[in-house]
Amino acid sequence: MKNILVIGSTGQIGSELTMKLRKEYSNGTVVAGYIPGAEPKGDLLESGPAEYANVCIAHQIAEIVDKYDIDTIYNLAALLSATAERYPLKAWDIQMNGLLNILEIAREKHCAVFTPSSIGSFGPDTPRDNTPQDTIQRPTSMYGVTKVATELLSDYYFEKYGVDTRSVRFPGLISYKTLPGGGTTDYAVEMYYAAVRGEEFVCPIAYGTYMDMMYMPDALKAAINLMEARPRYLHHRNSFNIASMSFDPEGLYKAICAEIPDFKMRYEVDPVRQAIADSWPNKMDDVCARKEWGWTPSYNLESMTHDMIARLREKLL
Numbered sequence: 001m002k003n004i005l006v007i008g009s010t011g012q013i014g015s016e017l018t019m020k021l022r023k024e025y026s027n028g029t030v031v032a033g034y035i036p037g038a039e040p041k042g043d044l045l046e047s048g049p050a051e052y053a054n055v056c057i058a059h060q061i062a063e064i065v066d067k068y069d070i071d072t073i074y075n076l077a078a079l080l081s082a083t084a085e086r087y088p089l090k091a092w093d094i095q096m097n098g099l100l101n102i103l104e105i106a107r108e109k110h111c112a113v114f115t116p117s118s119i120g121s122f123g124p125d126t127p128r129d130n131t132p133q134d135t136i137q138r139p140t141s142m143y144g145v146t147k148v149a150t151e152l153l154s155d156y157y158f159e160k161y162g163v164d165t166r167s168v169r170f171p172g173l174i175s176y177k178t179l180p181g182g183g184t185t186d187y188a189v190e191m192y193y194a195a196v197r198g199e200e201f202v203c204p205i206a207y208g209t210y211m212d213m214m215y216m217p218d219a220l221k222a223a224i225n226l227m228e229a230r231p232r233y234l235h236h237r238n239s240f241n242i243a244s245m246s247f248d249p250e251g252l253y254k255a256i257c258a259e260i261p262d263f264k265m266r267y268e269v270d271p272v273r274q275a276i277a278d279s280w281p282n283k284m285d286d287v288c289a290r291k292e293w294g295w296t297p298s299y300n301l302e303s304m305t306h307d308m309i310a311r312l313r314e315k316l317l
């Protein structure tokens, strides 16, 4: 039986991950942790317990862990890259002080912890193409700095205290249920919404800027499969490269036009997001995730685009 706390359960990943975990572990308890102003609603609220769980308030998290006998924490609290550049101290507080709270609680109460890292943990000195699992990580954004530190601190707690910490470096995530907010890769989600609404899309990322992207069902599968993997096969822990597709805005535009031929797009590059995107890899090599815990994605650009457009039509039209 698993008793799980999802911190950030109403965010882009959390809202879908919490529901999937509730299906997969129906004989356990999956607690939807939220902060005021981001309360769970609908199915998320009705299908299981919800608790106020601010990652920066350690005693609050510890009380939830005790109350529900939690054995696994998915720590999804984070400011994404563009927002973290606007509020670097807040990003540090949530991503680092919050993580330290979680790791200390996990150490005392014997919980496993999943805290996502990102393509943002790489920087301009990192090899761009087929970015290796183990390589230079000198990011230039505050988001990236916190993600590298997350990886290191999580490995430290595993090596020093035996806390079962695991993580993946998520690409830009694409989903139709909950909008992301403040990320550099969010342009891709926004492009789908504009196309389905019949609006022209003004693209903030330049032609030719390639980044890894992933459809949400694959991202959820990765998080759950990694936490289920047999520990003795894990040579890495924090954090695994995972990849499924890489495209630039033009490639996504063409894939959408194959389904919505009259869709229009023009470029108006946002210098902050472009600088972040320029410092990230074009495409990661995920061979270690494939070998160590059997990672394989199910979606490519065409199948994701087909599904996204069908789901957004149901949702928006």
Ligand code: AKB
Residues within 6 Å of the ligand: 080, 081, 082, 117, 118, 119, 120, 143, 170, 171, 172, 173, 182, 183, 184, 185, 186
């Ligand atoms: C962002 O763009 O900030 C995130 C990420 C790639 O981690 N989507």
